[in-house]
Amino acid sequence: MKIVVCMKRVVDTETRVKIAPDGRSIDLGGVQFITAPYDEMAVEKAIQLRDAAGSGEVVVVTVGPEAATKELRTALAMGADRALHVVDESARDASSTAAALAAAIEGVGADMVLCGKQATDDDDAAVGPMLAARLGLPCVAFVDGLDVDGGTAKARREIDGEVEHLSVTLPAVFTAQKGLAEARYPGLKGIMAAKKKPLENVAPADAPSLVETTSLELPPARGAMVAIEPTAAGMQQLLTALRNDKKVI
């Protein structure tokens, strides 16, 4: 069972976002970086599936700056076997990222490619399906359950308030929704072992971004809060305001 997991280094979800002077990106001063949470779930699931199969390999891959080596090492410490690092300092759109990832993993011969459903910065939820399109593989995004039975994967996902159970011919691409797996903390043994695991740098494929970010702003500020008393009269006042002033009920 050979599984490729695509991951992205992103700013911590606890970050208080400030806009950079260029007006098109966020101010990275003092910001902590993490592996995008859904990508971390994908790494965990891949390790579990490999271990359940009893053999195989988990290859983690990222497109990102030199510093993203840290996140790759963390994935290796969790239990991934080797890493591919497409070293690229530029900001790419989803199309460009998917193209670079596709070029990097084309030769790996994966039975399965896992991604997080979305990176928690651009929130596009696009790279997984785009990668599938480029690799000519079937894709099921937003899965919260995944098992392998021979050459077929059984996936579960929530869609339009229903739960779908799908069977998918491998190789295929899946993207991780919350609930797929709970990422483990790497132990000391894992961290030591990770230092010796192969981490290969790959030159980025030439793939232009098709979308340009022309500005980035903080969301519009909300008006002042109206305090409502926790009484029956207060509730009446609230409901009246929601209907007459806000027209939402």
Add this chain to the structure above:
Amino acid sequence: MSNDVLLHVESAHGALKKSALEIATAGRRVADQLGGQLVALVAGSGVDTAPLAAHGVDKVLTVEGAAFDRYTLEAHGAALLAAAEQVAPRAVLLAASVAGKELGAWAAARLDRGLVADAIEVHADGEALVAHKPKYAGKAHATLRVAGPAVVSVRPNAIAPEANAKAGERVALSVTAPEARIRVESVEAPGTKQIELTEADAIVSGGRGMGGPESWNLILDLAEVLGAAHGASRAVCDAGWRPHAEQVGQTGKTVSPKLYIACGISGAIQHLAGMSSSKVIVAVNKDPEAPIFKVSDYGIVGDVHQVLPLLTDAARTFLA
């Protein structure tokens, strides 16, 4: 390439989804700006497409056949590629639902088009498409520009449908679904009649301040009276009080309902990120310093166990 706009419209059991009219409204505006036609692709049998004609659609391409009745990426992807080949649209619009995000991204890659996912506004600027979208789960808003052909998925609830009568002439499009590598084995209807969080008009959400899962009837009762969906904070889902599918926040679902009622939720950054684009926010929390009040339109300082029954009772009478 034409100046037309192509919609991929979602339906279920012969009826259009609410998002269909939202993207039709957005698409009509863009088509008028480009000076093109608005064409809707409806894949699925026996769908009543009259509401599309009433919301600005010039032409409806219908793809019928059992393979298209339930969404799969392969079947609907084949239909969308066939429609795109026929229409050669400058822009393709979809709903930013589970299906629409998956299909939109896949189609953008297949058609080599720029993708804006989860847009809250879209318009044409000359031949380019310009769209606004939240990033960092809404902590920042980006303006994006696609100079070439584009695919845009539009966030549910972001655009209010506007009536605009057009011909909406139906034309059958013949598409052969590829051999399925993805097969839907079974579909479970939800245990409760839960409204999809990302498409709900109103959401009642609970946090740690609810005290425990045994208090959730207070959330469910209020949600039922308001016809709202119900959600939960990360702390609540991580503690196993509620399923992960109900989690609202940066690592759960990003929602933008007309009304969001936060009950016993303190307002961690990652939760605020997932819901602060709601039109109206009401918070109930016993801590007057809770960060949730900073993003709220209406704040009630009090214990959820006392306030929620009062609100539910009042709402029951008010809405009767």
